[in-house]
Structure formats: structure tokens, C-alpha cells
Amino acid sequence: MSLEELAAQLRRGEIEDPALAQYAAEYAQAGQSFRSKKDD
Amino acid sequence: MSRSADGRVPGAPSEAARPLLLQGQDYLFRSPPKCLDFQEQVHRLGMVDEGDGNPQPCVLVLARAADMEMNELSIALAERGIRMARIDADRCVDLPLSVYTDQPLIELDRWLLRPLLVWRRHFELSAVPVEPGTLAGAYAVDQWASVANWLSSRSDWAHVNPSRFSTHLDRLTQLSDAAAFGLRVPRTAVTTRPGRTRPGGAHCIVKTAGRHLLEPRPGVQHGLFPRPLETSRASDAPEPAPVIVQEYVPSDTELRVFVVGERCIAFQVDKLDPAQLWVDPDAVRVTPTSVPSSLSDRLLALARHWRVQVAAFDLLVTGRDHVFLEVNVNCDWRWFEHRAGDNSVSAAVHDWVALRFKELLGAGRAR
Numbered sequence: 001m002s003l004e005e006l007a008a009q010l011r012r013g014e015i016e017d018p019a020l021a022q023y024a025a026e027y028a029q030a031g032q033s034f035r036s037k038k039d040d
Numbered sequence: 041m042s043r044s045a046d047g048r049v050p051g052a053p054s055e056a057a058r059p060l061l062l063q064g065q066d067y068l069f070r071s072p073p074k075c076l077d078f079q080e081q082v083h084r085l086g087m088v089d090e091g092d093g094n095p096q097p098c099v100l101v102l103a104r105a106a107d108m109e110m111n112e113l114s115i116a117l118a119e120r121g122i123r124m125a126r127i128d129a130d131r132c133v134d135l136p137l138s139v140y141t142d143q144p145l146i147e148l149d150r151w152l153l154r155p156l157l158v159w160r161r162h163f164e165l166s167a168v169p170v171e172p173g174t175l176a177g178a179y180a181v182d183q184w185a186s187v188a189n190w191l192s193s194r195s196d197w198a199h200v201n202p203s204r205f206s207t208h209l210d211r212l213t214q215l216s217d218a219a220a221f222g223l224r225v226p227r228t229a230v231t232t233r234p235g236r237t238r239p240g241g242a243h244c245i246v247k248t249a250g251r252h253l254l255e256p257r258p259g260v261q262h263g264l265f266p267r268p269l270e271t272s273r274a275s276d277a278p279e280p281a282p283v284i285v286q287e288y289v290p291s292d293t294e295l296r297v298f299v300v301g302e303r304c305i306a307f308q309v310d311k312l313d314p315a316q317l318w319v320d321p322d323a324v325r326v327t328p329t330s331v332p333s334s335l336s337d338r339l340l341a342l343a344r345h346w347r348v349q350v351a352a353f354d355l356l357v358t359g360r361d362h363v364f365l366e367v368n369v370n371c372d373w374r375w376f377e378h379r380a381g382d383n384s385v386s387a388a389v390h391d392w393v394a395l396r397f398k399e400l401l402g403a404g405r406a407r
Binding site: 001002003004006007008010011017019020023026027030031034035036037038039040 | 069074076078079081082085089106107108111115118119120121122123162186252253290317318321322352368370371372374375378
């Protein structure tokens with residue numbers, strides 16, 4: 001599969017691969033927890 | 041650990057005896073070294089079509105795992121079919137990496153890559169996961185320091201915010217350059233005696249001359265935020281290291297202006313206290329705004345002077361005047377976007393990186 005197709009799947013929330021779905025869940029969780037962090 | 045009746049650890053310095061900028065600063069953030077890079081994940085999982093064996097042009101990022109701006113860039117570049125590769129300070133120990141010296145190539149894990157554009161941000165040596173105070177730890181950090189500096193300044197690669205210029209852009213240099221470009225700056229002193237150094241009057245702000253986050257152990261970040269210098273602090277208590285003391289400038293509001301290439305994207309930032317940005321972000325109101333061309337022209341001129349392409353300026357608004365506070369080269373834009381409900385900086389950065397990459401790719405093919 002191409003990078004573009006995989007990224008599009010991620011954006012649409014349509015990931016079927018279990019390992020990548022786990023990554024997507026962790027990424028979403030990190031996005032939430034790092035919302036309050038300011039590094040600069 | 042036992043504590044005395046007032047809650048202090050016996051033998052530990054009292055709050056008043058601590059450095060001024062460490063007093064009452066309880067901000068602590070744990071930054072886990074968990075890979076959150078989309079492109080690294082899909083390549084490691086073998087989900088991406090392998091190329092033809094030739095070195096793959098890429099954007100190379102030196103950052104840390106929790107740099108969410110770069111994690112989002114990885115997805116955005118994937119959407120455009122652009123390969124991004126990553127070296128994170130907090131995941132670099134034992135990284136399979138070989139860097140060619142006679143060709144602009146790297147082997148990262150099992151991939152042969154040709155970086156066209158390199159961006160170093162938040163690749164802090166204090167995040168390298170080694171045991172502090174050990175010879176083996178000092179060795180690994182020193183090796184990574186040298187190699188990371190070389191990677192982020194190689195002349196056969198293009199760079200975002202080239203380190204050879206931005207590394208020396210400390211807050212004091214920023215102030216003198218901003219003044220030279222016609223921006224008003226607060227009266228400022230650098231001193232180990234903040235109790236008796238009050239530029240511009242009784243009311244002053246103390247701020248760090250260095251980073252806003254300190255990482256005494258890898259992954260554990262402590263905040264160092266601007267704070268008012270108490271008017272009662274008339275003693276001669278010495279600080280262990282110099283701090284910046286600035287006159288307090290009454291203002292109507294504050295601005296954060298992101299420069300991305302030749303664009304300025306501005307947010308108005310309303311807060312009650314300088315440290316609220318970090319310790320109480322929900323109390324900070326951020327709204328998209330515009331700035332007059334007289335200001336944006338100066339900021340863009342400064343960015344060109346400093347040779348930075350992506351940076352964030354903090355300014356005070358006093359009537360029709362603007363007061364320069366600082367510029368952040370390793371800037372965070374998602375924090376502001378989240379509060380403003382606006383993703384214009386992300387979009388501008390992603391577009392700028394993709395366009396620059398394609399320019400460099402085209403230039404390489406034309407040779």
C-alpha cells in the first residue's frame with residue numbers, strides 16, 4: 001500500500017490492521033494528554 | 041522519605057533558599073519515549089510498498105518522541121507521499137544508523153535514505169536515555185551531541201531553521217537584534233542579584249536566560265516560567281546563576297505571531313499571569329487575529345536576518361505599540377491552535393515543508 005493510502009485510512013479512522021489501529025489509538029490518546037503541554 | 045512538620049525534607053534547602061525561578065514552580069511533565077511517528081510505524085510494520093532499492097529522498101527530523109508537531113507533520117507528509125524519517129533524542133540509544141560522509145545518504149534501520157531537508161527541534165541531549173553521572177552515559181551523550189550537530193548543519197543538505205544560525209539565538213541576542221530592527225523591547229538586566237537590579241522601576245519580571253523546561257533526568261521535565269519579582273525582595277540574596285530581569289510593561293494584551301516562510305499568522309493571547317500559559321492553560325484565551333503590516337514586515341525581516349523559516353514571536357500590545365519579548369525557534373503551534381480552534385499554522389507549516397521538499401527534489405533532478 002502507498003503512504004498516501006495509509007495516511008488517508010488513518011484520517012478516515014478506517015484502519016483495519018490491528019497493530020496500526022493500536023498505534024492510532026495511542027496517537028489519539030497522546031494528542032489529548034499533550035494538549036496542555038507547552039514546550040516554548 | 042521523612043518530612044518535618046512544615047512538610048520539608050530534612051536537609052533540603054528551604055523554598056526561599058532555592059533559585060528564584062525554581063521557587064513555587066511545581067510544573068512537571070513526564071515525556072515518555074514512546075514512538076508516535078506514523079511513518080515509522082507503517083514502515084516498521086512492512087505496510088508500505090518498498091521502493092526500487094535506490095535511496096529514497098526524505099525529510100529528516102531530529103526531535104523527541106512526544107514532539108506532537110513533528111508527529112502530525114509525519115502524517116501530513118505521508119498524505120502527500122513524502123517520506124519522513126526520524127531520529128529522536130529519547131529513542132536514539134542503540135538506533136541502527138549509519139551516515140555516509142562522502143554521499144548525502146543515511147541508512148536508518150533497514151532503509152537507505154537521502155535526506156533533502158533536515159529539521160532539528162527539541163532534540164535535547166538531556167533527553168538521551170542514559171544514567172546521569174556515569175561514564176557510559178556521558179560517552180553516549182557526547183557522541184550523539186557531535187553527530188546531531190553535524191547532521192543538523194551538513195552543507196549538502198538543506199535545513200529548516202539551520203542550527204548554525206539558530207543555536208546562538210539566545211534571548212539577549214534576540215532583544216538587541218529586535219531593537220536594531222526598530223522594535224521596542226523592555227529594559228533588561230542580566231544578574232545574579234535580582235534583589236537589587238530593577239531596570240525601569242520597582243515592578244519587574246524575572247525569566248530564564250535558558251530553556252523554559254529543564255530535564256534533570258531523561259523524560260522528566262520541570263518548568264521555569266516568568267514570574268513577577270516581588271517588590272519586597274530587597275535583599276541581596278545571590279542567585280547561583282544569572283537570570284533575566286525585565287521591566288514590567290503594562291499591556292492591553294499579548295500576541296503570538298508565527299512566521300512560516302513569508303507568512304505571519306497571529307493569535308491574541310489573554311492571560312492574567314505570565315506562567316498561566318504552562319500551569320493553567322485553560323484560563324488562557326487565544327483568538328486568531330491580524331497584525332499591521334508595519335509589524336509583520338519587521339518580524340519577517342528579523343526572521344530573514346536570523347535565517348529562520350518557522351518561528352514564533354511573543355509580543356506585548358501597548359496601545360498602538362508592540363513590545364518584543366522573545367522569539368522561539370523550537371515553537372509549539374498546536375497548543376495555540378487547540379485553544380483558538382484553528383489549524384492555520386499546521387496547514388502552513390505542512391505546505392511549506394512539502395513545497396520546500398519538492399523544490400529541492402526538482403533541483404536535484406535538474407542537476
